[in-house]
Amino acid sequence: MDLANQQRVKDAAEKFGADNVIVILGSSDAEGAGIYAETVTAGDPTFAGPLAGVALNLPVYHVFEDVVRAEADAGEWENQISMMEMVLDPAALAQAVREMREEHGQSVL
Amino acid sequence: MPNAAVKACSNCLVHAPEMAERYGNTPYMERLSHPGSEFLAALPKAGQSYEEACRYAPNLTFIGALSVDGLPARPQPWLRNLEPEAVRDGRFGEIMPEDEFLGLMDFCDVFDLIWLSLDFAAGVKGKLKARNFWSPEQLARLEKGRPLAEIEAECREQHALPLYFGGRVVGCCRRGHETDENLSAHVLLENIASKATSILAMMHLLRNSGLPPGEIDFVVECSEEAIGDMNQRGGGNLAKAVAEIAGCRNASGFDVRAFCAGPTAALITAASMVAAGARKNVVVVAGGAVPKLYMNARDHVKKGLPALENVLGSMAVLLTEDDGESPVIRLDSLGKHTVGAGASPQAVTTALAWEPLEKLGLKLTDVDKYAPELHNPEVTVPAGAGNVPEANYKMIAALGVMKKQLERGDIEGFVKERGLTGFAPTQGHIPSGVPYMGHALEEMKAGRLKRIMVIGKGSLFLGRLTNLADGASFLMEKMAGGAGQAAAVTTRDVEEVVLEALGDLAAALNR
Secondary structure, X not given: XXXXXXXXXXXXXXXXXXXXXXXXXXXXXXXXXXXXXXXXXXXXXXXXXXXXXXXXXXXXXXXXXXXHHOOOOHHXXXXXXXXXXXXXXXXXXXXXXHHHHHHHOOOOO | OOOEXXXXXXXXXXXXXXXXXXXXXXXXXXXXXXXXXXXXXXXXXXXXXXXXXXXXXXXXXXXXOXXXXXXXHOOOOOOOOOOOOOOOEOOOOEEEOXXXXXXXXXXXXXXXXXXXXXXXXXXXXXXXXHOOOOOHHXXXXXXXXXXXXXXXXXXXXXXXXXXXXXXXXXXXXXXXXOOXXXXXXXXXXXXXXXXXXXXXXXXXXXXXXXXXXXXXXXXXXXXXXXXXXXXXXXXOOHHHHHHHHHOOOOOEEEEOOEOEOHXXXXXXXXXXXXXXXXXXXEEEXXXXXXXXXXXXXXXXXXXXXXEOOOEEEEEEEXXXXXXXXXXXXXXXXXXXXXXXXXXXXXXXXXXXHHHHHHHOOOOHHHOOEEEOOOEOHHHHOOOOOOOHXXXXXXXXXXXXXHOOOOOHHXXXXXXXXXXXXXXXXXXXXXXXXXXXHHHHHHHHHOOOOOEEEEEEEEEHHXXXXXXXXXEEEEEEEOXXXXXXHHHHXXXXXXXXXXXXXXXXXXXXXXX
């Protein structure tokens, strides 16, 4: 996760409180999604950004997880996201984020 | 509607591992924050050598020493299965070694910013001369050099940046102003490197086209560097600076910027000028980006892979008036990502791939090959960014399914048939689809390819002024029957109709 996005997540968690923030990832690569999920839960594994050594333990989901889809408007999902369901591997992406959330974060949905 | 002919293309690489190690942004920032890190310690041995770079299949594809269709058939991973022979020269350009590049930077410099040591300058002059590629006027610009002690003092006392070859200091890049950060040695090093790599691509383009430099009348430059001082930091006209050293005395020029979509936007701009008759022979050129060298090296080193991002990329395309024979850039339907289009991949793909075809009554399967972001997957996959061109093809195919032009089961076949294997270095604007144009030009001339779509996409959020997505696309094709002839007939038809109408009017008035 790039340094600016780490800072944005950190700022949001500080401003609104970790209990009031959910991170939704749209990453297209399962390994990358896992690293992003780790960054916003256990801290930046590369120790390069503002979340290095900072465990926010935030609830983090991939947009392709069923619990997120259930929250979305069906029409907007069709317009904005359905094409990418055919392109990517939704199950692998969801699993990569779920594993990290269950290990370091919180499940709130 | 008149179009512009694609007359010649060039793609070049410069192997620059020492510049990458010191001034690529990832290692540069690491050196500031963690100077003793394991990553920095491992990096010098992780990079590909020059000989390895000249045996690496994606590089050979880029310069046209290997066909783009032949690349996927080469044993993979390419980085572990180097080609048997090192090849420096391809049909579109070359892979230049770093010492010659430092010499090239010196003779591209008109403000005495690049200093080379006496012995290094003498050695590199001999190497450049032996290539029989550079003109006597260009070689005469290479200075005889300075004592190493002067270079070391300039670095120590005047904020110059040392330039290395073979692990030792052989020169420096000086600052252009005492306090202006836009003219710091670091910024000028990036800008001169971009200029020098552009000139390399321009000279290969001239050689490939057979056109004398004096015949070029306009240059559009489309890299991602900002040229200027503190009062106009992006003032520009790198184009004219490149044209000057390339010997294009009758050319003027300007720069086009649109992040990674810059080359596509520049080609549309240049083609429009040519088609309108405003300019005759226009070169679109882009140089390489020093900051992006070793951009993903942290991941490559961590995974024990060769750090591949130690080559600068550059490319150029010559556009001329439509002669009815050469493949053209079609201007009657261009892909445009509007402000209101939306940023989702679905919206971007619709704007860039679907809408220009729909306007012409064509289907997604009427395009033989799509050339979107052609990043080499051996660089991007280990860095967690996936196979970028393949993702683009899947998106286009998936859109075809949604538009009911394809069945879901056709996606894989569509990707294989109409996609390309990524072969371009991760230099931002360089993978923009444009490096395929040289390959496509050859295939179209041979009658094996009819129509391609070049797609450029830009990440505007990086500049912190807008979160909008961006992109542009165009069709390049071999028109049946010759578009130039068709345009001329249409003009004559119009003249005849107008004359006939005027005759009728005159007759009516006389009555």
